[in-house]
Amino acid sequence: MNLQDLSIFKNQCLINGQWSSHSELIDVRNPADGKILTQVPYMDGIETRLAINAANHALSSWKSLTAYKRAEILMKWHDLVVARANDLATIMTLEQGKPLNEAKGEVLYAASYIKWFAEEARRAYGEIIPSEDNTKKIHVTKEPIGVCAAITPWNFPAAMITRKVAPALAAGCTIVVKPAMETPLTAFALLGLAQDAGVPDGVINVLTGDAKKIGAEMTSNPIVRKLSFTGSTSVGAKLMADCAPSIKKLSLELGGNAPFIVFDDANLELAASELIKSKFRNAGQTCVCANRIYIQKGVYKQFSEVFLEKVKQLKVGNGLEAGTNIGPLIDQKAVRKVRQHIEDALCKGASILIGGEPHSNSDNWFPPTVLLNANQTMQCANEETFGPLAPLICFDTIDAAIQMANSTEFGLAAYMFSENHRTIEKVSSRLEVGMVGVNTGIISTAVAPFGGVKSSGIGREGARAGLDEYLEIKYVCYGMGLS
Numbered sequence: 001m002n003l004q005d006l007s008i009f010k011n012q013c014l015i016n017g018q019w020s021s022h023s024e025l026i027d028v029r030n031p032a033d034g035k036i037l038t039q040v041p042y043m044d045g046i047e048t049r050l051a052i053n054a055a056n057h058a059l060s061s062w063k064s065l066t067a068y069k070r071a072e073i074l075m076k077w078h079d080l081v082v083a084r085a086n087d088l089a090t091i092m093t094l095e096q097g098k099p100l101n102e103a104k105g106e107v108l109y110a111a112s113y114i115k116w117f118a119e120e121a122r123r124a125y126g127e128i129i130p131s132e133d134n135t136k137k138i139h140v141t142k143e144p145i146g147v148c149a150a151i152t153p154w155n156f157p158a159a160m161i162t163r164k165v166a167p168a169l170a171a172g173c174t175i176v177v178k179p180a181m182e183t184p185l186t187a188f189a190l191l192g193l194a195q196d197a198g199v200p201d202g203v204i205n206v207l208t209g210d211a212k213k214i215g216a217e218m219t220s221n222p223i224v225r226k227l228s229f230t231g232s233t234s235v236g237a238k239l240m241a242d243c244a245p246s247i248k249k250l251s252l253e254l255g256g257n258a259p260f261i262v263f264d265d266a267n268l269e270l271a272a273s274e275l276i277k278s279k280f281r282n283a284g285q286t287c288v289c290a291n292r293i294y295i296q297k298g299v300y301k302q303f304s305e306v307f308l309e310k311v312k313q314l315k316v317g318n319g320l321e322a323g324t325n326i327g328p329l330i331d332q333k334a335v336r337k338v339r340q341h342i343e344d345a346l347c348k349g350a351s352i353l354i355g356g357e358p359h360s361n362s363d364n365w366f367p368p369t370v371l372l373n374a375n376q377t378m379q380c381a382n383e384e385t386f387g388p389l390a391p392l393i394c395f396d397t398i399d400a401a402i403q404m405a406n407s408t409e410f411g412l413a414a415y416m417f418s419e420n421h422r423t424i425e426k427v428s429s430r431l432e433v434g435m436v437g438v439n440t441g442i443i444s445t446a447v448a449p450f451g452g453v454k455s456s457g458i459g460r461e462g463a464r465a466g467l468d469e470y471l472e473i474k475y476v477c478y479g480m481g482l483s
Contacts, residue, residue, distance in 0.1 A: 016054035017201025043209035058202030063172035074118035121170035144172030154180035251459030256412035260290035274441030328364035338387035412452035
């Protein structure tokens with residue numbers, strides 16, 4: 001793997017501080033060429049229960065540490081991640097496919113969550129509330145919720161872990177993590193560094209294997225008091241139902257169908273550049289990427305020309321090769337979905353401006369594709385493509401753009417481009433989403449609350465709200481007696 005520090009590479013699960021294997025193994029493949037990188041354990045509910053018990057055993061001592069001590073350990077973890085950023089990025093590119101520079105950017109982005117929550121650990125403030133009379137004092141405190149479980153996706157194998165693990169540890173919780181089977185190596189390496197930073201045995205546990213059996217144990221085990229999941233809405237709904245009997249606290253970051261709206265008065269050069277970032281980052285495999293591109297009638301032709309010139313400059317190839325902008329899709333299922341959306345759009349009147357056919361390099365590569373004359377009836381406007389497909393849809397009025405943007409069950413992110421402050425205020429306030437990017441295509445940051453509404457989930461990650469997801473509020477009423 002051409003790593004500077006070979007010790008960072010791990011292919012075993014971490015349970016109660018021990019790296020453990022299993023009699024059953026599963027291949028981890030490079031999506032760029034299909035070659036096997038290594039094998040990892042295929043564990044099930046039995047090992048999950050052991051990990052949960054280990055987390056429960058470690059809970060008392062971990063939450064008893066001062067917030068300052070937990071913050072100190074988190075900062076050591078942050079420093080190790082930054083120091084090993086190149087190796088972590090190499091591992092990520094090999095198992096996930098994204099370009100190396102983009103992978104390193106994700107590693108540093110992931111590290112920013114560790115640093116943020118290390119700082120927030122010391123700010124989990126309670127409050128004293130004035131009583132209605134002099135016979136009582138009201139104190140409110142925040143306490144760790146307990147043992148947590150996290151299920152993370154393959155598209156951001158580092159950031160999706162630190163957004164969950166860092167606040168859990170900062171709050172004083174312990175956690176069991178199940179990373180995606182496509183990208184377990186980044187998780188193992190990242191959490192191995194947490195162990196090196198001084199996180200005690202059992203505080204973090206990570207295992208790979210049977211998703212149904214592991215998920216079933218996480219949702220049914222009464223020891224687990226909180227579940228955080230990033231993935232599809234259908235799976236999130238199933239996990240939510242399975243957690244209901246034990247009334248677990250939930251954070252669900254689910255599907256998206258982000259509108260990207262360009263108004264007549266927008267800076268078209270800026271809008272096109274930001275659309276490139278939003279749409280084609282990670283080959284379009286992001287939950288907040290632009291999925292439906294709405295262009296106002298007066299600039300539709302001009303914008304499509306500006307955008308086309310920028311798309312032509314993108315290089316598709318192996319993520320380890322210099323200059324690559326778009327790596328392979330994660331697997332053939334992802335390729336088939338992109339092709340299906342293109343074929344459906346063509347049948348309903350769209351035309352291809354650029355792209356449209358799988359790249360010759362490999363079965364999993366697909367070039368950036370732009371569709372003209374797309375409309376609301378097409379699958380690409382109603383389903384999350386999760387690939388490098390940009391359908392350009394024309395609209396007339398501001399109200400029409402808002403109506404089309406909101407005509408979806410999802411509400412994660414939206415983007416709009418305008419130089420008119422009244423338009424910005426009107427549209428951003430009426431968009432039914434959890435996050436809005438105004439004249440920018442990149443909105444994710446550790447300091448802001450990340451999450452959606454409607455079928456895009458519940459709860460927030462990042463910011464102060466991200467720490468609150470792992471805390472319970474306790475109210476203590478002190479009787480002062482009669483004076």
